[in-house]
Amino acid sequence: MTVASQVKQSLASIKSIEANLSSLAIRSQSKEAQQSFHETMEIMHDIQKDLHTRVGEMERQEEQYKGF
Amino acid sequence: MPEWVNVVIRSTSLIVVIFIIAKLFGKRHLSQLSVFEYLIGLVISVIAATVSIGLITPFWHGIIGLGIWFIIPFLLVLLAIKSKPVRDLVRGKGTVFIKDGKVMEDNLKKEKYSSDDLLQQLRNKNVFQVADVEFAVLEADGDISVLPKKEKQPLTPKDLGITVAPIKEPQTVVMDGEILYEPLATGGFSVKWLETEFEKLGVSVENVYLAQVDSFGQLTVDLFDDKLQVPAPQEKPLLLATTKKMQADMEIFALSTQNKQAKQMYTKNSQKLQKAIDRLTPFLSD
Structure with a gap:
């Protein structure tokens, strides 16, 4: 597996983590838990954006990794 | 009207009265009653029983007796809620049996407790050695309450310095x-x-x-x-595991890339993820 595809896989994982956290934040009963889940979800979102940009850079540098 | 019809009428109405009296006295458990309250209960039930089969004539004398035995204790109960001295008088006060780890022999004698009784009561509370007790008190209802020494108390997350997630009732x-x-x-x-x-x-x-x-x-x-x-x-443990894997991946990417900027970005995100993991662990581990 090339590095580019590994990074793409990580991008998918982080999206899944973000979605899971969001769902837990909605379902949790206690305010504290909701807040923790929500804040970590936002961290995940930032990381997701970084990874997304990185994937874009890689695709631009090496055309053959374009697409999934 | 034949006498048996009277018995039926009296019994039925007394069942209602006794039911209301029982409701008015609240939800206290039988074993929590003081001797005084217990005796009042006995007297009320005996009066009700004799009135219902017609041993007391006239019928109204029985009802008056029942009323007085109900109203005075009921007022005392109400008063006891408001005033501490009345409460101490009616319900009694607790007696300290063990203080600072030392048995108060005089108090034991006052409550007619032998050393065997004390040991038995302590064993009921899972304490087998008097030396483990910091403080013990005989409550007004006859039960003993024990505060074990700190080192003999069950371990709590706070003792271990572990943060745990708050939970609500399921x-x-x-x-x-x-x-x-x-x-x-x-x-x-x-x-x-x-x-x-x-x-x-x-x-x-x-x-x-x-x-x-x-x-x-x-x-x-x-x-x-x-x-x-x-x-x-499986959702929560799985989520924690994925997040940990994510963090590890970030470190690997940081190590394997030649691009300085990308290296920095991966390192920063790996640190962010570590913080997120620390924050989530109490909530995600069961």
Whole structure:
């Protein structure tokens, strides 16, 4: 597996983590838990954006990794 | 009117009266009654019994007696709620048996407690050695309360310095194969959501004996058919594991890339993830 595809896989994982956290934040009963889940979800979102940009850079540098 | 009809009428009306009296005295358990309250209960029941079969004539004398035996103790109870001295008088005060780890022999004698009685009561509280007790008091209801020395107390997360997630009471959403709508709404869930969860587990509502939702919205079920295995909720541990893997991946990417900027970005995100993991661990580990 090339590095580019590994990074793409990580991008998918982080999206899944973000979605899971969001769902837990909605379902949790206690305010504290909701807040923790929500804040970590936002961290995940930032990381997701970084990874997304990185994937874009890689695709631009090496055309053959374009697409999934 | 024949006498037996009178007995029927008196008995029926007295059942109602006794029921109301019992309700008015509240929910205290029998073993929590003081001797005084216990005797009052006895007197009231004896009067009621004799009135109902007509041993007391006229009937009204019995009712007056019953009323007085009810009203005065009831007023005392009300007064006891308001005033501490009355409460101490009516319900009695606790007696300190062990203080600073030392047995108060005089207090034991005052309450007619032998050393064997004390040891037995302590054993009832799972204390087998007097030296383990910091403080013990004989409550007004005759039960003994024990405060063990700090090092003999059960270990709590606070002692270990572990942060734990706060929890709320779980909601029981299915009983005997039927959905309970009110608890479901209290937890903020819809019937649709519940049906989807059951589908995920591969069971139908009719086969569920009990289903509860915890404060993280995880569903646990018990089925009528005990041969079927229901998987435990996996979502939270799985999420924690994925996040940890993510953090490890970030470190690997940081090490393997030649691009300085990318290296920095991966390192920064790996640190962010570590912080997130620390924050989530109490909530995600059961």
